[in-house]
Amino acid sequence: MQTFWTSVVTFAHTVTQQVGERLLTEFGKVQATSKSDGSLVTQSDQWADHYLRQAIATAFPDHGVLSEEVEHIFPDTDWCWVIDPIDGTTNFSRGVPIWGTSLGLLYQGVPVFGFVHFPPLGQTFHGFWSAPEQPDGAFCNQTPIHTRPDAPAGNQCFSLCARSLSVLKNPFPCKLRMLGSASYNLLIVAQGVTIGAVEATPKIWDIAGVWPIIQAAGGAWISLAPDPIFPLTVGQNYSQVAYPTLALSQDQWVEQFVPLVTSIGQPPATS
Template identity: 65%
Template sequence: MDFWTEILSFAEETTHRVGAQLLIDFGHTQETQKADGTLVTQSDRWADQEIREAIAQAFPEHGVLSEEVEHIFPDTDWCWIIDPIDGTTNFTRGIPLWGISLGLLYRGTPVFGHVYIPPLNHSFHGFWYGDSGLTGPTGAFLNHQPIHTRPDDPSGSQFFNLCARSLDVLRRNDPFPCKVRMLGVASYNLLTIASGAALGGVEATPKIWDIAAVWVIVQAAGGTWHSLEPEPIFPLQVGKDYSQQPYSTLVVSRAELVPFFLPLVQSVVSSA
């Protein structure tokens, strides 16, 4: 088994195993509120530990950064970034849209992403090497079928996704040039662009574990990732604590749409 096949097999087997237990817990778990106001459940903590232990056993030389425990970026060439349940509020309320996200970084930049949505049995993955010098398989996939972004122009029949903290976009832009959707899951918000369901989406305050995997999949599918922050997101810095760092982001299906949507969503940075 070559390296990338091993990586993909590990990601799929681990997230499907963890996801099977989470489906049992789904809608039947107590939540508590973290200091930043987001929810956390025992299921989040269990899944985080299960995935970290699986990585330590399969790839002991790889580092780990996770939402619930490990927030300091390690001094390793390879590092996994884990979001054990993206969409915890949906998970606790019985809304069947939440996922498990794994991103693999090489020298601080994501090169492989995998997101599993257990209630839908949707498994997304992609490879994107940038200027890393790495080679291997390419493309973005949903259940092993290739996916691509949508080529259409903005219109009333096309979708654009907002997050809960970007509602000011609607107040300041009436009417908005696409049908608006709000999904409650940062990774799935942006994956709908990779899969061709939506033309674009914005996330006002995602953390690094929300975006590491989808950063790869979106670009591998032909999409454009546009940071709304002054500094580039990647590469991550060794020794930095990423627990409180947000990354306001605009994602669109093709580069030509950045100047169209950017003036409409740029305010989410100041209002978040």
Template identity: 60%
Template sequence: MVDGLFWTDILTFAADTSHRIGAELTEKFGKLTAVRKADGSLVTEADQWSDREISRAIAQAFPDHGILSEETSHIFPGNDWCWIIDPIDGTTNFTRGIPIWGISLGLLYKGTPVFGYVHFPWLRQSFHGYWYGDSGLTGPTGAFCNGEAIRTSDDEPSLNHIFNLCARSTAVAAQPDFPCKIRLMGVASYNVLIVAAGAALGGVEATSKIWDLAAVWAIIQAAGGTIETLEPNPMFPLTVGKDYGDRPFPCLTASRPELIEVFRPWVQFIGDQVCEKYGL
């Protein structure tokens, strides 16, 4: 169905595009003022510029691929192949001069992610991975940071290990005897990727959007970890023609599948609250 050259082209494109965009964004890092969108998230002129540039590059390199992006089109298209773009994941960090922010590109096949690339310019870290599931696709495998293979941790939870929260899940930390140390990075993709890299054992995201998760969904699984929804509906495959602009995805990341049920009792109430609020 696809050959090795296809995947080489995909990786080269994702790396070249995100690094080019990242180099431009570093010139504006910490220098722009954000405005609040209708959904409460922040946006700057840099987000919008990055979105346009990435979309233009995809259209030129892969004219038969669809695009769903945070700042432009939220409708999932009918193309077999579709890129999901987060032009700046971590806009608050970006505007406040905090160096954890990145550019996220996820490639979906028939509605499910099979490749992800996330570049953090200021940290000089670039993550990518391949995960084919039951798609029938074949190709390179594994997860990588700066070209080096990464794997999740096999450790058991302890107070010497990290569990990530998002800004809307801080109530988790108020529970006594939580089995890990708590951290907040402020960037959904980075929260998942440090689990993929073995630095954390898990994390919870309350209202992440599809562009926060598409790329890292492939990378975390390629690294040996997993993401599970905290709602009754599966995350993937996405539905053609559906608007994902206001659709939250409460989810739990773990370094291995067995830890999902260890962490779930501590965080399921976050998913229940989101489901009730948004009618999921």
């Protein structure tokens, strides 16, 4: 099994580096268009999605694929890769250097390995969580990472997404930041930079790669929706399913923060 995991890490590193090299040449130079859900897409997203799917089919022909741009239905395979070719497409198209490529490897519908590469930042995260015959661990540029032990305070940072501004209606115990990339918002919790992060409407490709990394680094992942996120369901179309999420540096802060962000996971009131 160790040989398998060595091949998985090597593959993820190689293919995201290859994709990143080309994307850097297109960074800030491409036009974006709106998709049906209001998010943006560029030709770079579509190229990267295709390149990653083809690479996985060659290296792991018995593995399934779920991707943001093409493959939305969860396949009937034990192993499945979940692809976000460019997380932070708005940043990418506007020249803001916080974007990356995310890969999550699921076993029986649950992420056990994540790999996320941010070319402009020179940062590459990966991690294992409850992977078969593989120790848990989280890393940035091959160096182990861990969440912060600090208590919430006015000098600690917490990340929001653009759709989670409703938390500002109440006093908040941390300094707030907004970065424009769901995976980076969440991963800097794992890295010990922020004490927490919330994402209001991430899709499965936004979170599959970071889910194992955050928990392996010592963090807590809290779904703000009533139903559990994993395992995924064979045959379900995940193109329009959102997973409001709270990530925290420590389990002990869950009771303090959940009441502050619960409204993010609730449907809007109707008149």
